[in-house]
Amino acid sequence: MDNVRDTPQAGPGVTTGALARQLGVAPTTLRTWDRRYGLGPAQRSAGHHRRWSEQDIAVVEEMCRLTATGLPPAEAADLARKRLDSGSVAGPGAGPVTVTVPQPRRAPDRLPTAASVERECKGLSRAATRLDAPVVQSLLTEAVSRHGLVGAWQEVMVPVLHAVGRKWEEAGDRYVEVEHMLSWHVSRTLHRGAADPAEAPPVVPPVVLACVPAEQHALPLEALSAALGEHGLPQRMFGAAVPVEAVSAAVRRTGPRVVVLWAQARSTASMPLARALAGAGWGVRGARGRPTVMLGGPGWAGRTLRGALRPTTLPEALLQVHRFYPEVSRVRAPA
Incomplete structure (x- = not known):
């Protein structure tokens, strides 16, 4: 009662x-x-x-x-x-209304227009501001279905995350809960959209993905991880704030072809770590291998490392990784 x-x-x-x-x-x-x-x-x-x-x-x-x-x-x-x-x-x-998501207004075989994408972003932003978690999750899932995982990240997730972040900065701490909830659902959607790691070829050296020490902002790295999984590329994801010793040990034990180091802020980017990993080797004498280092994130702006990859977008990073895995037959390389 x-x-x-x-x-x-x-x-x-x-x-x-x-x-x-x-x-x-x-x-x-x-x-x-x-x-x-x-x-x-x-x-x-x-x-x-x-x-x-x-x-x-x-x-x-x-x-x-x-x-x-x-x-x-x-x-x-x-x-x-x-x-x-x-x-x-x-x-x-x-x-319940919160689990009902309108169907796309455009025909499935037509490319999204700027106006339709803007409506998607506005709808997602409003649902996040209301803390309407079921609608946020449904809209994110629908965005992946409509645009693909990489397209949804580029066209919908990133713009809305930036808009919510700006709103938080302008209003003090009033919208912190909105940004945290939205980030969690974006992360959940990325994980759902990625393929099962078991589907990647087990004998192919993986891509190692790690945030530099003290870097907690791992969402863009999660997007790359999900995109690699969707394309069947082998990987080892280590997430946020990975200690130097742990990254070095992972490289020695897995022998990756590419090591991705993510730094969101200049204060966390560590060039000594990047140089150390670029010079790391494994294998027997005469057949030693070394990884190619990919510097991801705005924290590396203005810094260079000879031979390192420096993509500025998720599609560019995915395309650069593809070049190191010609034997992965089911790869769908982005244009």
């Missing part, structure tokens, strides 16, 4: 707090939609508290669906009311 008061149901109506929990949005979002667009409850209790009927709930559910496609809130509100009047809006019993 104690849980009944938090469960949206028919009868006297649903409180704003209970409806917000059902939809996965903040109560202030519902109040804002009521004040700006008139998407509020038709009835109030004796104490002037909002009580949402089934019809009211259907309208705001449709509002959530439409804003997740990237429509401006004012346009989404107008369309939600029109769909309710025409009877095309599903009732609140149709299931």
